[in-house]
Amino acid sequence: MVDLNHKELHGMHVNHGLAGGPESLVRDGEVHRRVYTDPAIFALEQERIFARSWQFLAHDSQLPETGDFLTTTVAGRPVLLVRAKNGDLKAFFNRCPHRGALIMHRATGNSRRLTCSYHGWTFDHHGSLLALPMSEGYANTAVAENPDAYGLQALPAVDSYRGFWFAHLNPDGVSLRGFLGEVACNIDNMIDRAPDGTIAVMAREPYRIMMRNNWKVYLENLHDGAHAVPTHQSSIQPAADVARKPNHAWSRFQAEVIAANAQSPAKMKALRVNCYGRGHSDMMAFRKTRPDNPEYQEYERRLSAAAGSSSLESIVGINRHNAIIYPTLTVQPNYMQLRVVVPLDAESTRLDIWIFRLGGAPDWINQRTLVYGNTIHSPASLVRADDMENGERVQIGLRRGVETDWVSMHREQGCEPGPRGVSHAMSERYIRNQYDAWLHYMGAAA
Amino acid sequence: MSLSEKERFEIEQLVHRECAALDEGRYADWLELFDPEGSYWVPMADGETDPETTPSLIFERVDALPARVGRLMHPAAHGLDASIRTARVLGSLSIKNVGPYIEASARFHLLEEQRPDRQRWFGGCYRYLLVYLESRWRIHQKRVDLLNPFAPFEAIQIIL
Numbered sequence: 001m002v003d004l005n006h007k008e009l010h011g012m013h014v015n016h017g018l019a020g021g022p023e024s025l026v027r028d029g030e031v032h033r034r035v036y037t038d039p040a041i042f043a044l045e046q047e048r049i050f051a052r053s054w055q056f057l058a059h060d061s062q063l064p065e066t067g068d069f070l071t072t073t074v075a076g077r078p079v080l081l082v083r084a085k086n087g088d089l090k091a092f093f094n095r096c097p098h099r100g101a102l103i104m105h106r107a108t109g110n111s112r113r114l115t116c117s118y119h120g121w122t123f124d125h126h127g128s129l130l131a132l133p134m135s136e137g138y139a140n141t142a143v144a145e146n147p148d149a150y151g152l153q154a155l156p157a158v159d160s161y162r163g164f165w166f167a168h169l170n171p172d173g174v175s176l177r178g179f180l181g182e183v184a185c186n187i188d189n190m191i192d193r194a195p196d197g198t199i200a201v202m203a204r205e206p207y208r209i210m211m212r213n214n215w216k217v218y219l220e221n222l223h224d225g226a227h228a229v230p231t232h233q234s235s236i237q238p239a240a241d242v243a244r245k246p247n248h249a250w251s252r253f254q255a256e257v258i259a260a261n262a263q264s265p266a267k268m269k270a271l272r273v274n275c276y277g278r279g280h281s282d283m284m285a286f287r288k289t290r291p292d293n294p295e296y297q298e299y300e301r302r303l304s305a306a307a308g309s310s311s312l313e314s315i316v317g318i319n320r321h322n323a324i325i326y327p328t329l330t331v332q333p334n335y336m337q338l339r340v341v342v343p344l345d346a347e348s349t350r351l352d353i354w355i356f357r358l359g360g361a362p363d364w365i366n367q368r369t370l371v372y373g374n375t376i377h378s379p380a381s382l383v384r385a386d387d388m389e390n391g392e393r394v395q396i397g398l399r400r401g402v403e404t405d406w407v408s409m410h411r412e413q414g415c416e417p418g419p420r421g422v423s424h425a426m427s428e429r430y431i432r433n434q435y436d437a438w439l440h441y442m443g444a445a446a
Numbered sequence: 447m448s449l450s451e452k453e454r455f456e457i458e459q460l461v462h463r464e465c466a467a468l469d470e471g472r473y474a475d476w477l478e479l480f481d482p483e484g485s486y487w488v489p490m491a492d493g494e495t496d497p498e499t500t501p502s503l504i505f506e507r508v509d510a511l512p513a514r515v516g517r518l519m520h521p522a523a524h525g526l527d528a529s530i531r532t533a534r535v536l537g538s539l540s541i542k543n544v545g546p547y548i549e550a551s552a553r554f555h556l557l558e559e560q561r562p563d564r565q566r567w568f569g570g571c572y573r574y575l576l577v578y579l580e581s582r583w584r585i586h587q588k589r590v591d592l593l594n595p596f597a598p599f600e601a602i603q604i605i606l
Contacts, residue, residue, distance in 0.1 A: 203501050205491060208598035234523035238516020242509070251510035258513065350598050355501060366499075373501055379599035380488065380504045382517050388601045389525035 022442035026435045029410040033398035035438075036214040036407075042346035049327050049441040050075035051169040053278075054179045056329045056340055057081060057091060059354065060163040061200035062108070067125065070108045073342065074167050079155065080104050081165075082114065084125035089160075091167055092127050092152040103152065108204055114152070127152035162191055163199070183280035186323035189333040192315045195299075195306040196360030199336065202370060206340075207353040207377045209384070213391035215328070215343035218351070219434060221387060222324055223283040225268025225425030226411065231390050232261040235382040253368065254375045258383055260287045271321070271425040279326030279437025281423075281430040285319040289334045295364035302360060324430070326437055335372040347395055353377040409435070449541065449548070457541055457550050460583050461574060465534050465554075468605050473515040476605070477508070481577050481584040484508045488590045488606055503595060503602065514605065525603050528561035532604055536572070547575040547586055558604055568606060569593050 022044070025032040035041055055074045062070060063083040071094055072079050078094035080103055094102050096116040103114050103123070113130060114123040122131035128151045138144040157171040164187060166176050177184070191199055211218060221227060229236070239258035242251060263286045273283045290296065304312045323331045328341040336356040343349050355373040357366045376383055398407065412427035419436035423429035449457070460479065467476040480486075488503040497505035506514065517523050534556040541550050556568040573589040590606045 202499075203491065205596040207490070207501060207503075208596065210598040210600045212600070231524065234520035234526075235513065235517045238520065239513040241516065242513045245509070247509035248507050251507050254506070254510050255513055363499075370499070370501060374503075374505055378490075378501075378503050378602075380602040382514060385517075385525040385601040385603045386523065389527075393524075 023439060026439055027406070029413050029432070030406040030408055031435055033401070033405045033407055036217060036395065036398050037346055039346050042214075042343070044442065045343070046076050048443060049438070050343070052172065052441060053327060054159075054166040054168050054174075054176050056325075057158070057165040057167050058089075059199075059201055059338070059356075060089070060160070060165070061356075062204070062354075063089065064200075065110060067110045067112055068108070069104055069111060069114070071102070071104055071106065074155070075169055077169070078102055079167070080114070080152070082125045089158070089165055090125060090127060091155040091158045091165075093155065095153070096121055097129075097150045097152065123152050127154060161187060179278065180325065181278065181280060182274070182276045183282060183323055183325050186282055186320060186325075186331045186333045189315065189318055189320065190331060190336055190338075190356065192307065192311075193303070193333070193336070194358040194360060195302040197306070198359035199356040200359065202355050202357050202366070202373075207351075207355075207373065207379065209351040209353070209377075209379050209388075211349045211351065211388055211391055212347065213349060213388075213395040214346055215341050215349040216434070216438075217391050217394050218341060218349055219324060219326070219330075220409075220431045221391070222322055222330060223273050223281060223425055223430045224428075225263065225271065225286075226265065227390070228261040228263060228268070231386050232258075232383055234386060236262045239382070250367070250371050253371055257287065257372060257375050261383065265426055269424050269426040273423040273425055273427065273430055275420045275423055275430050275433040277420065277437075278440075279434045280324060281326075281433060282323035283321045283425055283430075285321035285334055286425075289319050290316060295362060298362050299365045302362065306360065324434075326434055327441075336369045337373060337377060339377070347399075351377075454541060456583055457548060457576060458539060460576070460585070461536065461539065461550050461552060461572070464574070464585065464588070465536060469532050469534055471518075473518060473605075477511060477515060479585050480508045480511075480588075481579055481586040482508055484584070484586045484588075486511060486588050486605070488592065488595070490595050492591070492595065503592075503599075504606075518603070518605070523603075525601055530558060530560045530604055532559070533557045544575065547577060548583075550574045550576060556606065560603075566600075570595075 025035050057072060058070060058081055063081060066083055066085050068083045070081050080092045080094035082090045084090050094104060096103055096118065098121050099118055101116055101118040103116050120133040124130050129147050132138065143150050155167045157168040159166055159176040161176055161180060161184065235258050239255040242255035243259050267286065271284045271286055273281060275281045300312060300316060307315060319334050325331065330339045336358065338354045340352040341349060342352060355369050375381060409428045409431040412429060416423055416427055416429045419433040464479055485505065485507045487497050487505050490501050490503050494500050534554055536552040536554050539550060539552040541548060551571055551573045554570065554572050558566045570590060570592040574585050575587040576583050577586045
């Protein structure tokens, strides 16, 4: 039992009208609106979910050269990644041990040394203190006596899954591989699509999106086949008109991707969703991704030559729309898209979306990845605009208590009682599965 | 080629007509200003040269633009329920030859109002590649270089 008036929340406005802890906010098929709106819940999520799970840092290809660095956050903490001389990827809290300033403030760059802009303390790529300006002032202090203790602080646990780096702030014995479990097949599927076995980010900057909604509102939309037509009707019809005309091939592709939201409920129901442990899940795709054109066939020919024709079907024959690696990562393996969810506060969330080039593939397939990214993941996407509007409407709708404070996630619960197992894109089982994990992380599991 | 005063005037008029069509919501008129082989490009980084190999905020050929315009005019575009209005100001227009095209470029400020309590500014440079086709100037490419193309944005629903 967790008391939300516990001292770790002291000073925050907790006006919940409920006596209990996190377990009181989830009940059979329903969740209390406060999980989306309460700053105290968000603060608790930061410590208990994001600081106690494997969080995505970067892909190897974002830091190809010695001295490449990038800044990011893990559970709200500023983090600095550096490619060291021996090829190691180093991850530090991005904080000078002297006065606490950010060591690096730019998003990316390359630097031979890491120098704090405030007083010039300088560190090497392994985080060791290299230069201490005005050092005479430190005579007979702990800094002079034990300079090793005044290097950059490394993150407690960092590991890579096939080039995708993650960090854990409170290692609890669960390995990255164990954390990913069955959902790892989606990362595998993305990499396995590369004829030469390598993938690399297509740009040094991701698409970046700001959403006026809680991070969970976004995750709870990702396998939701029931929202597609009501939410996206404004883009479906105009795009279908463009797709029908003898337009440029990429114009038609863009339009077909948008118009695909018109799938009937029956077709959505036929799309399998798998709900795994730890809140993870994945969903099959509703658009064919193996077109009958020579450019695509050249890609399959190269992949088949590299991976073996017997492997071809187990790679491109698996067409998943997306996967949720709970709580803050989602992958679209068929279009090589990786979305990083960055929860900023209870009511705002950023998305960083990376797209990957398949090594050894014809330009056509990489261009398709790019056109898909522009169409779906740009902040100027015709599809996303209406998702973002509805996300904000959920947030506004839940901000204040009204007669009913409970939000429904009942769809198909009658047929699918437990959180895990096989489901489909017209079911909200994957949302119930996320709250099963949420309760577990929040320390309130039965 | 060197431009006559009359041609420079026509090009200036075209640029101003383009902005007015957008600010006044006359999207069919806006589409008419383009070369049918043209495109609308908003790069996602400074100094981009190739929209076919690098991600963009928007890269659409003219034949794809009816989808964007169609959504702007669709009665069930939820994000547009409170109508979006824009007002843009151009300055420092310059005109030069670029390969087979004339490039007209101008600094712009764009104020967007989405519902009365939400305003947003965009700024940067418009670059129009123009061609003379069937007795008038047409836009072969409208390129919008934002000052902050890699910033996290809320939905960009307007045509910049």
